[in-house]
Amino acid sequence: MKYSLKTGQADKQKCACIIVGVDANKTLSPSAENLDKAGSGCISKLIKQGDITGKSGQCVMLYKQPGIAAERILVVGYGEAKIFNRKQFKNIQLQAIKAVMASGATDFISTLHELEVNELDESDKLVETIKTFEQAGYRFDQFKTKAEKQTPPLKQIHFLIETGQKAKLQKALDTGKAIAKGISKAKDLGNLPGNVCTPTYLATEAQAMAKHYASLSCRIVSEKQLEKMGAGAFVSVSKGSDQPGALIVMEYKGSKADTKPHVLVGKGITFDTGGISLKPGAAMDEMKYDMCGAASVFGTLTAIAEMKLPLHVVAIIAAAENMPSGGASKPGDIVTTLSGQTVEILNTDAEGRLVLCDALSYAERFKPASVVDIATLTGACVIALGHHASAVYSNEPGLTDKLIAAGEQSDDRAWPMPLWDEYQEQIDSPFADMANIGGRSAGSITAACFLSRFTKKYHWAHLDIAGSAWFSGGKNKGSTGRPVSLLSQYLINCSKKEPKARPQQRLKPKKLN
Ligand code: BES
Ligand code: MN
Ligand code: ZN
Secondary structure, three states: OEEEEEOOOHHHOOOOOEEEEEEOOOOEOHHHHHHHHHOOOHHHHHHHHOOOOOOOOOEEEEEOOOOOOOOEEEEEEEEOOOOEOHHHHHHHHHHHHHHHHHOOOOEEEEOHHHOOEOOOOHHHHHHHHHHHHHHHHOOOOOOOOOOOOOOOOOOEEEEEOOHHHHHHHHHHHHHHHHHHHHHHHHHHHHHOOOOOOOHHHHHHHHHHHHHHOOOEEEEEEEHHHHHHHOOHHHHHHHOOOOOOOEEEEEEEEOOOOOOOOEEEEEEEEEEEOOOOOOOOOOOHHHHHHHHHHHHHHHHHHHHHHHHOOOOEEEEEEEEEEEOOOOOOOOOOEEEEOOOOOEEEEOOOOOOHHHHHHHHHHHHHHHOOOEEEEEEOOOHHHHHHHOOOOEEEEEOOHHHHHHHHHHHHHOOOOEEEOOOOHHHHHHHOOOOOOEEOOOOOOOHHHHHHHHHHOOOOOOOEEEEEOOOOOEEOOOOOOEEOOOOHHHHHHHHHHHHOOOOOOOOOHHHOOOOOO
16 A cells, blocks of 8 residues: 655545545534535535434545545544544544445545544554554455455555645654554464464575665574574474474664664464474464564564664574474473573473573673563463453563553553562472473463573563464454564664653552542
8 A cells, every 4th residue: 555645625635535524513524624615515414414423433425526626525423532542543544444445446535634632643643544554454365366356456545734744744654654564564474374484484584574675684593503502492392393493583773873782582483283292173273373473573673674763673583383293392301491591391382482592592692782572472371461462571670661651652552460589489390490381370470480581681571472463263363463563662762862751551559449
C-alpha cells in the first residue's frame, strides 16, 4: 500500500473515495461539513432520513454527488464518546477501511484523523492509522494455489491535512510505514510452516536483509562453531534435529558514533516438538510459532533500518529445531553452557531457555548498553497474562519502565513480573549448577530466573511473548507481529536524548474502598 499526504479542500479532492465522519449527536466532522455544503446537503439529508446515525463504526457509502470531486463518499460513525480513546479510534479506522475494501475503490482519502483522541497527538494518530490499515490488508496466502479473489486491491491511501503540518506529518507517515513493514515481516516469518522456515532459512533471510540495507551486516555462527566455542546448552537442543542450528548475528549501525549497542536476542525455535519430552499432539502445529521472538527481532530491525534510527543495535537469533532423535538430549542429561555453568536437563521441552542462555552469554562480547530477549518461552505465561500482554522481567527497574512505557505508547502492551530470589530455589539441582525446569508453580517466572543467571554482566530484560505472539485456532489464526511495535518504540525512545514522558499508570497507588 502506498501512502501520501494531501492538502486542500475536501470537496475538491479527486479520488475514488473520501472518508469523513459523523458522531452520534449528528455533528459533522470538519471535512464532512465541507462536503455537505459543497454537495447541497447530501450528508445532512441522509441524517434526517435516518440512514446515517453516527453510531460507532457505521459505514454509509454515497456515490458521486454533484459539486464533489470524489467518486464516493464514505460516512463513518464516530459514536457517542465525548473524548475518544485509542481503541475506539482504531475500531473506527478498521470499519472504514473494511468498507472501502469491499467497494470498487482502489484509492481513497481519509480525514478520520480529524477526530480528537485522548493521549494521541497528530503524529501518533497517523502512525496508529497506518498500523491499523496494514493489519486490515494483511494476507498470508503464498501457499494457496488459488488466491482468494479480493475486490480490486487498494493501491493508494492519502491523508488530508493542513498545509502547516506537512513536514511533521510526513515524518509520522514514514515512521508508521516503517513500523507496519516490520510488523508484516514478523507476521510473514511467523506464519511460515516449519518445513520451510528452518534455522537455515532464517540465516538466509538475515543475509538477504544485510544485502538490502547498507546499515546492516550479518554473521552466521554455525552449530559446529558453537560446539567448539563451548555453547553446550544450545547444541544440546539443536543436535536432536537433522536441520543444523545457528546463531545469527546482525549488526545495525545507524550512526557513525561508536556507542554501546542495544542488543536484541530472539528465540528462534523453528519447530518445538518438545524433543524426547514429546509434546501431546493437540495443536502441536502451533509450535511453528516458537520462532516468533526471532521474527520480532527481524521485524524490529526492518523498522529501524527503514527509519534510519541513529542507533547501534545488535541482534542475536538463537535458531534451532527441537526434535526427538537418536541424537537428542534425554531427561537427566547434564550439559555445560557457554558461561561455564552446568545444567541438568530435566525436561527437553524447556529448550528455549537452553538456546537463549548461550545466546545471552554470547551477547557479553558486545559490551551492551542493554540486552532485551524476546521469547515464546512458557505456556505458563499464557495462563498468567492471557493474550493481551507480554510479560516483562528485568534486572534493572529503569529498563522495565522503559519497556512498559513503550508498550503503552505503541498499543502493544507488556506487564511487569517479579524475579525475586525466593523463586530461584525452584531450579536448584542435586547434580548440576541448576535444573532447566522449576516445577509447576510460577512457570514463567522460574524460566526467567534461569535466564537471569546468565545476564549478570549487563542491564537485561526478558519478554515472554507466549500469549501475545499469535492467535490460536479458528479463522483468525496467525502471527500477530507482536512485539515489533513495542520494540520499535523502545528503540525510537532510546535514540532520543530526552525520552518522551511516559504514562506511569502502574506506579500510581490505587485508592482502596
Ligand atoms: N515453546 C514452548 C512454550 C509455549 C507452549 C508457548 C505453548 C506457547 C504455547 C516452550 O518451549 C515449552 O515447551 N515450555 C514448557 C516448559 C516446561 C517444560 C517447563 C511449557 O511451557 O510447557
Ligand atoms: Mn518447548
Ligand atoms: Zn519452545
